[in-house]
Amino acid sequence: MSLIKKLHKKVEMPSATEALPGRSESIPTAELHYVNKIKLNSLYPNIMEVAMFGLGCFWGAEKKFWQTQGVFVTAAGYAAGYTPNPTYEEVCSGQTGHNEVVRVVFDPNVITYKELLKIFWESHNPTQGMQQGNDVGTQYRSGIYVYSEQQRLQAEASRNHFQQKLIEARAGNITTEIIEAPEFYFAEDYHQQYLAKNPTGYCGLGGTGVTY
Numbered sequence: 001m002s003l004i005k006k007l008h009k010k011v012e013m014p015s016a017t018e019a020l021p022g023r024s025e026s027i028p029t030a031e032l033h034y035v036n037k038i039k040l041n042s043l044y045p046n047i048m049e050v051a052m053f054g055l056g057c058f059w060g061a062e063k064k065f066w067q068t069q070g071v072f073v074t075a076a077g078y079a080a081g082y083t084p085n086p087t088y089e090e091v092c093s094g095q096t097g098h099n100e101v102v103r104v105v106f107d108p109n110v111i112t113y114k115e116l117l118k119i120f121w122e123s124h125n126p127t128q129g130m131q132q133g134n135d136v137g138t139q140y141r142s143g144i145y146v147y148s149e150q151q152r153l154q155a156e157a158s159r160n161h162f163q164q165k166l167i168e169a170r171a172g173n174i175t176t177e178i179i180e181a182p183e184f185y186f187a188e189d190y191h192q193q194y195l196a197k198n199p200t201g202y203c204g205l206g207g208t209g210v211t212y
Contacts, residue, residue: 019097029186030193033074035066036208040192045084049147050103054103058204061100064205068119072103076193078091080145094139113150123210127172144178152178
């Protein structure tokens with residue numbers, strides 16, 4: 001297969017029938033958040049709310065959110081594809097349809113969903129389709145996965161606001177998908193809080209330079 005065909009395959013979403021079959025059981029992951037030692041998969045205090053974002057490589061994206069005041073716990077994972085309980089290698093093959101995402105559990109009394117959206121828009125380039133910088137593939141697409149109608153309305157309003165900012169800066173059109181939050185699959189242990197374990201590791205974040 002030629003290089004051009006390989007690149008095209010990486011940025012083309014598979015259909016449900018083309019996707020890898022996956023597995024019925026969850027893949028192993030970390031029990032605790034490496035930074036704050038909170039359980040990654042647990043019942044959280046009722047006051048907490050959940051958000052999910054895809055903004056390129058989840059290593060840098062997760063760090064951006066866990067460093068934010070008001071965020072209770074974060075986790076790296078896969079979502080918005082077809083393959084149940086995928087592995088990293090399967091997601092990277094382009095044959096699962098999944099995106100690399102960050103699940104953010106936050107205290108709305110300290111930080112609002114609107115403020116999280118501001119971080120989202122300013123921390124990556126949402127105009128690049130199936131890539132983020134030099135990272136090319138369906139797993140690097142920009143996405144907001146909403147858990148309520150209120151989140152959807154805020155996400156869509158924020159997209160429209162930021163699009164106007166991009167137009168003014170002649171910086172392109174937003175390709176971000178905004179859909180109902182799909183099932184979240186935890187990524188493998190070594191991906192969780194990767195940049196805390198590997199401080200000099202690859203981050204991958206890069207914004208447009210436009211302020212929300």
